[in-house]
Amino acid sequence: MSYTGAAMNVETKPVEDVVTIVAALGRRAKAAAAALRNAATEAKNRALVEAARLIRAEKAAILAANARDIEAARAAGMRSALQDRLLLNEARIEGMAKGLDDIVALPDPVGAEIERWQRPNGLAISRVRVPIGVIGVIYEARPNVTADAGALCIKSGNVVVLRGGSDSFHSSRSIVELLRRALETAGLPEDCVQLVPTTDRAAVGELLKAMDWLDLIVPRGGRSLIDRVTQESRVPVLRHYDGICHVYVDRDADAGMARDLVANAKMRRVSVCGAAETLLIDRAALDTHLGPVLARLHELGCEVRGDAEVRKRDAKALPATEKDWRTEYLEPIISVATVDGVAGAIRHIATYGSQHTEAIVTDNQATADRFLKEVDSAIVMHNASTQFADGGEFGLGAEIGISTNRMHARGPVGLVELTTYKNVVRGKGTLRP
Known part of the structure; x- marks a missing residue:
């Protein structure tokens, strides 16, 4: 044929x-x-x-x-x-x-x-x-x-x-x-x-x-x-539904790592399903970590849509709406939400996530372990970019897709x-x- x-x-x-x-x-x-x-x-x-x-x-x-x-x-x-x-x-x-x-x-x-x-x-x-x-x-x-x-x-x-x-x-x-x-x-x-x-x-x-x-x-x-x-x-x-992927920056994260990791997770290639769409920032890290992270995103041409706490600290941020937390942009746009520690991050992901890929940035192993255990997504990561949600990067050669099913196969x-x-x-x- x-x-x-x-x-x-x-x-x-x-x-x-x-x-x-x-x-x-x-x-x-x-x-x-x-x-x-x-x-x-x-x-x-x-x-x-x-x-x-x-x-x-x-x-x-x-x-x-x-x-x-x-x-x-x-x-x-x-x-x-x-x-x-x-x-x-x-x-x-x-x-x-x-x-x-x-x-x-x-x-x-x-x-x-x-x-x-x-x-x-x-x-x-x-x-x-x-x-x-x-x-x-x-x-x-x-x-x-x-x-x-x-x-x-x-x-x-x-x-x-x-x-x-x-x-x-x-x-x-x-x-x-x-x-x-x-x-x-x-x-x-x-x-x-x-x-x-x-x-x-x-x-x-x-x-x-x-x-x-x-x-x-x-x-x-x-x-x-x-x-x-x-x-x-x-x-x-x-099947998999939307890739509404999150990166949570914890109070115990290395600020430089958080800046670089979020930039890569969002902006390396915005059109892939593993691109980060929402940044979650620990309330305790707002005044130490948020500024460098958003500055790098702005520098790379990313539009930021944030909640009230984020907009207080970033004059360039636009107001985020409820719809933003549920949106897979596949464009240089990111929503940013303030959460109360790792428990708040887990709750936000459970409410708005698509069970695709989530990452935590922290040097606190106990906090990381809790995140990896309690977040119910096909792929959970610690101190790694969500852009690694890919069959080739998992050593599978390639992938036919990322499954968010619970039966038969999950992930790449x-x-x-x-x-x-x-x-x-x-x-x-x-x-x-």
Whole structure:
């Protein structure tokens, strides 16, 4: 199947065509799944090595495709932060290829024995990791998801069907072509990675009810996409909602560390889900720590929205509203709230957080331990930037997303999290009485 044709137009493609397209994807996915599920690690790694080579060799073609997407996004008035998510450059393309290299170096989870035990009747029972099956990934503006999801699924033995957003269609299509070429070179079915070849939103609805061939759906995007998938899907969903990430600066924090860490957590890259959106400042640290932290943020071009105590100490701060505490800006804006110590920080996060990533800055180990124990988020950090909320930084090679689910997987979803297990029972003609 080739993806070199023009994207289908939402206004001109009838719904029945979308139904046919998605059904065909499902047939090919199921056919490819058996081969990939039983593929040797060496074959999967060979495909990924070739994919990394092709991404580097064909970076000019990827950049040209991305330029088409960026041009359309600008013409449509897309916000600059979202354009940053969409943008590819040579460094980001190298990052994609490096992510594939890292996945090659990781152990293959498929076939690994999780545990084994013996029953009094002689039965030997073990649990062995196996692929989930066929995974659908629905995402919006980040074309690097195409490479990350494709590579993680290949290595974990899962077929993946990608439905990228219309904003990143040309970029995603160019990357999928390379992944499919690499699979063919390695002797694996190219249909192990497929891209929904239409921007028609009706295709999402078809994926959400594809219970007969999809085993899991992973949505990556804004709140409206996550809400729609969660509410409508008949297929199990692995999701995260907003990345309303907090940094709490404690009275016992090193002031220089707090200044640098908050600046990095917010401003290193404002468009990622691990970017800090709210700064919590210990009331006891207002007159010692707040000034240097906000001065650095202002210097970097960050808008500050603060409560009354913050605005008393920072003439540049704008008033924060209740809505600010619940907002994932994905822009150079941060809300700043005064809290009464670590207990106040924990309460604020419990009230307004999205259970994604939270960090405490303190030299008091007991305070840090309380924060790490009592904050109920997928990722909790001590004296580290929230921007480390990333599968690559966790040593997973890449991620298919950050899960805020409580079932199956939580935090960065890498190779192991893309497997389930089966129970293997060995007997000796054992009969149940």
